Amino acid sequence: MAKRLNNENKPNHPRRYDKLKKELDFLWREERPEVTKKVTWAASLGDRSENADYQYNKKRLREIDRRVRYLRKRLEQVTVVDYSPQQEGKVFFGAWVEIENEDGDTMSFRIVGPDEIYGGAKGYISIDAPMARAILKKEVDDEFVVKTPEGIKEWFVNRISYNGL
Secondary structure: OOOOOOOOOEEEOHHHHHHHHHHHHHHHHHHHHHHHHHHHHHHOOOOOOOOHHHHHHHHHHHHHHHHHHHHHHHHHHEEEOOOOHHHOOEOOOOOEEEEEEOOOOEEEEEEEOHHHOOOOOOOEEEOOOHHHHHHOOOEOOOEEEEEEOOEEEEEEEEEEEOOOO
16 A cells, blocks of 8 residues: 555445445346336437437436446446555544644544545545645554645644554
8 A cells, every 4th residue: 555546546445345336237237127118118219309318218228328338437446445454553544533733623534535535524534635645554652744725734643543542
């Protein structure tokens, strides 16, 4: 994990990869064939310009196809990164980390791939975030610096876990 990941190489946890794969399989094998049958049936009724079933299901089919293209592309770019015992004691991808600043304020988060931050997930930061980049390879009691819009902030690593905090 020492090499910097490029844009074509998105890290993901195995659980997130499996979720994306299941969604793709469901859309392609179950939902798309069902919607295709509805489009075919609605088209057989004649005038498509005033056929709400046809128009709705055609739109749904385009949405499914767009999502399928996105998922296929994303799954090609994903690198599944799982926990390794060699990571213990240092901050790497997938770590739960508790940090503290000079004022005694603490913050806890998990370092995840950019695709794993969705729906406003709290307690997760992307491995591409400045905080994550600054804390990688640090150990408990190490100090690190993060450049923010408010200026330079100093933090200390309190805890590191790969099983949650």
